[in-house]
Amino acid sequence: MSKPGQHVISRLRQMILSGELESGQRLAEIPTAEQLGVSRTPVRIAFRTLEQEGLLTKLSGRGYRVRRVTQAEISGSIEVRGVLEGLAARQAAENTLSKAQTNELRELLKQGDDLFAKGNINEQDLAIYHDMNQRFHQIIIEASLNPAIAEALSRNEHLPFASVSALAFDRNNLTQEYRRFNFAHMHHHAVFDAIHNGQGSRAEAIMREHANATLGYAKTFSQKEENGEKVHVIQSK
Amino acid sequence: MSKPGQHVISRLRQMILSGELESGQRLAEIPTAEQLGVSRTPVRIAFRTLEQEGLLTKLSGRGYRVRRVTQAEISGSIEVRGVLEGLAARQAAENTLSKAQTNELRELLKQGDDLFAKGNINEQDLAIYHDMNQRFHQIIIEASLNPAIAEALSRNEHLPFASVSALAFDRNNLTQEYRRFNFAHMHHHAVFDAIHNGQGSRAEAIMREHANATLGYAKTFSQKEENGEKVHVIQSK
C-alpha cells in the first residue's frame, strides 16, 4: 500500500493519539475524505484497519467513533502486559542472550544510569529515557524468541502505562518523576541480572512487578486528567 | 458491513482454516473475486482484514499468501495462552463469581463428567466436549472482568492447542484421547475449585499448566501431520 493509503492510516492514527480527534468523536468516510483530500477508498480501508487496531469503534450506519478508553481497561491492560513481558523475560532467561543483545542491554542500562546520575531529570532526559526504555523492553521480547508475545502485546500499543511506546509523566513534579523512573530503571538492572544468570522465575517476577508498579500511577494520572490537569505523554510513532 | 462483504471475509477465513486454501498458497484480488462471484472491493477489504488477523501475509506486488504456521509459533502461542488464561483465572478468583457463572460452570463440569463416565469417548463426544470446554474457558475470561485478556488472546484464535476454539485429536487412538481430555477436565475441576475459594495463585498456576500441558501434544500432532497422518480438528465458526 503506497500513498495516500498508508498515509491516511498513519495520519488518522496520529490524529487519534495526539488528541486532535477526541475520544468519543464520530468519523464518517465522506467528511474525512474531504478533510484529507483523498477519495473515500483509502479512508474506508483506514477505518477498518484502525478499528482492528482498537482505536476506532464501528457505529451502525453512522461511521466510526474514536474509542473511549476506560480506566478499568488501562488497568486490565497493564496486568496483561505484566504477564506477557514476564513470560518474555522468563523465556529470554531460558534462552541464551546473544553477545550483541547482552552488550546492547548493558549499554542501555548505562545510558539510564547516566541520566539519573545527575540527581534530577528534565523533559529532554525523559525523551531519552523513553527511547532507552522502549529499546530495552524490545530486546527482551526479541530474546524470548516467541513472536506470539509481541503479537499479543500489539493491542496495547497506544495506551499509556500499558505499553512502553507511550510514556506519561507529570511536568509539574519532576522530582517525583525522577524517583519513579529511577525505581523503574533499577528494575531494568534487576531483570537483566536475572536473565543473564538464567533465573527464569526471578526474571518473570521482576518484569511482572515492573509493569504492575505502574498501576497506581495510571490511576493517579487518570484522576489528574479528570481534574483538568495536563499530563504529558511521549508517544512513539 | 452487510453481504457480500462480511460473507467474503467469513468464507475466506473458513477456506483457510479448513485447508481448502493451503498454507503458502497465493491469493490475488481478481481471481478471488471471480471465484467468489463478487467485485474486487469486498475482496480487498477481506484480504486486509484477514492479514490483520494473522491468516494472510501480504506479498509485494503479487497479492497475499496464506500464512504458514510453524511449530515454534504454536508452542510460543501456547505459552502466551497459558499466562493470559492464568491471569484470567487469578482475576476471576479475586473477583466474586456471580451466581449465574457459578451455576453454569458447575453445569459444564457435570456435562464433562457425564462424557467421561462412560469409560470411552467417540467423535461425537469430543464435539460436545469441545463446546463445553470452550464455554468453560469463556466464562472464566468473562469473570476476570478484564477485556484486555480476550483482546490479547484473539491473535491465537485459530491455532490448534493455542486456542480453545480449535480442538485437535487423533481419531485412531481414542483411548489415549480419552485419557488426555479426562486429564484436562480434571484441571477444569481444580481451577473451578480454586476460583470458587478465592485462591488466586492456585487458580493461575493450574490454568497455566492446563495450557502448557498441551505443549507435548502439539509437538506430537505436528509430527503426525508431517508423517502424512490425518489429525482431526474441530473448529468453532
Add this chain to the structure above:
DNA sequence: AATATAAATATTGGATCCAATTTATGCATA
C-alpha cells in the same frame, strides 16, 4: 545456450458512480 531488452500481462491502489439503508428534518394532524 545465456543474456538483455521490449512487450504483454497481471496486479494493486485510488477515483468515481450507483443503489440501498439509515438518520435527520419538515410538515401535518390530533
Add this chain to the structure above:
DNA sequence: TATGCATAAATTGGATCCAATATTTATATT
C-alpha cells in the same frame, strides 16, 4: 405541544474504470 408520516440528506457497500507498478513472456543479440 406531541406524535406520526413523508421527504430529504447522509452514509455505507459494492461495482467499475483508470493509472501506475510489478511480473512474466517473447524476442533479439551475443
